[in-house]
Amino acid sequence: MAESGYHSRIAQVHSDRVVTKFPEAFCKAARVDQKYDFDPRIRQSCSSERINNVSLKICKMIIIGDVSVGKTSLVNRFCKKAFDKDYKATIGVDFEVERFEILNTPFTLQMWDTAGQERFQCIAAAYYRGAHIVSIVFDLSDINTLASATKWLEAAQKENKGAGELLVFLVGTKKDLVAPQTYKEVEKEAIQVARQLNAEYWAVSAKTNEKVRDFFFRVASLSFEGTVLRELEKRQFTPVSQIGDGVSIQLNRNNPPPPRSSKTQCC
Numbered sequence: 180m181a182e183s184g185y186h187s188r189i190a191q192v193h194s195d196r197v198v199t200k201f202p203e204a205f206c207k208a209a210r211v212d213q214k215y216d217f218d219p220r221i222r223q224s225c226s227s228e229r230i231n232n233v234s235l236k237i238c239k240m241i242i243i244g245d246v247s248v249g250k251t252s253l254v255n256r257f258c259k260k261a262f263d264k265d266y267k268a269t270i271g272v273d274f275e276v277e278r279f280e281i282l283n284t285p286f287t288l289q290m291w292d293t294a295g296q297e298r299f300q301c302i303a304a305a306y307y308r309g310a311h312i313v314s315i316v317f318d319l320s321d322i323n324t325l326a327s328a329t330k331w332l333e334a335a336q337k338e339n340k341g342a343g344e345l346l347v348f349l350v351g352t353k354k355d356l357v358a359p360q361t362y363k364e365v366e367k368e369a370i371q372v373a374r375q376l377n378a379e380y381w382a383v384s385a386k387t388n389e390k391v392r393d394f395f396f397r398v399a400s401l402s403f404e405g406t407v408l409r410e411l412e413k414r415q416f417t418p419v420s421q422i423g424d425g426v427s428i429q430l431n432r433n434n435p436p437p438p439r440s441s442k443t444q445c446c
C-alpha cells in the first residue's frame with residue numbers, strides 16, 4: 180500500500196482511540212498478564228511502517244452474560260457515549276466496531292453484543308464462532324449473575340473448539356449501584372471466579388462511565404499484542420523488517436456476517 184494509503188487509514192482513527200502506553204489492568208489479583216509494557220518485539224515491529232502497510236489487524240470480541248446485566252449499555256457507553264436507563268432486550272445479537280491506533284498501527288475491534296435471554300441463545304451462539312476475546316459480563320448488584328460465568332465461558336469455548344486460546348475478561352457492571360462495603364465482598368468472589376476461568380477481572384459502570392474506556396483500551400491492547408506476537412512467531416525465520424510483506428494477518432475465522440440492525444433480529 181502506498182504511504183498515502185497508510186496515512187489515510189491512520190487518519191480515520193479518532194484521536195480518542197489512540198494507544199501509545201500499555202494500559203494497566205484493573206486489579207493485580209486477577210489479570211491475564213504480569214507485564215507493564217508492550218512486548219519489546221511489538222514495539223520494534225510497529226516502529227516499522229511495513230507491518231502497518233500490509234497487515235490487517237482485526238479481533239472479534241463476544242460479549243456474553245445473563246439477561247439485563249448491562250452488556251449493551253457497556254458497549255453503547257464506549258461506542259456511542261450514551262447511557263439509556265430503560266431496558267430494551269437485545270434480540271439475537273448486536274454489532275459494533277471500533278477503530279484504534281495502537282503504537283501507530285491501525286487495529287479494529289469488532290464487538291458482538293449478544294442477547295442474555297434464553298430464547299435467543301439459538302441465534303446468539305452462532306456468533307460466538309471465530310471469537311478471539313470473550314467478555315463475560317455480570318451485574319455487581321446481583322451476585323447470582325456471577326454464578327453463571329462458568330456456564331457462559333463453556334458455551335463460548337464449545338463454539339471455538341480447536342481454535343486458538345481465548346482472551347477472557349470477567350466484567351462486573353453497575354458499580355454505581357453497589358455500596359463500597361458490599362462491593363468489596365462481591366469483588367473477592369469475582370476475583371476467585373476470574374482466577375478459576377483464567378480471566379481478567381474488571382468492575383465498571385456504564386451509567387457513570389467509570390473504567391469503561393480503560394477496559395476497552397485494555398481489551399484492544401492485549402488482543403492487538405497477541406495478534407502481532409502470533410504473526411511474529413509464525414514468521415520467526417523472517418527478519419522483523421520484512422514482516423507483513425505480501426501477507427495479511429487473517430483473524431476472522433468463520434465469522435458470520437454482521438446483523439443488519441440493532442435489537443431487531445429474532446429466532
Ligand SMILES: Nc1nc2c(ncn2[C@@H]2O[C@H](COP(=O)(O)OP(=O)(O)OP(=O)(O)O)[C@@H](O)[C@H]2O)c(=O)[nH]1
Pocket residue numbers: 244245246247248249250251252253263264265266267268269293294295296352353354355356383384385386387
Ligand atoms: N445503574 C446502572 N444501570 C445500568 C448500568 N448498565 C446497565 N444498566 C441498566 O440495566 C438494564 C439492562 O441493561 P442492558 O445493557 O440492556 O442489559 P443487557 O445485558 O444488554 O440485556 P440483554 O442483552 O437483553 O441480556 C437497563 O435498564 C440499563 O439502563 C450501570 O452501569 N448502572
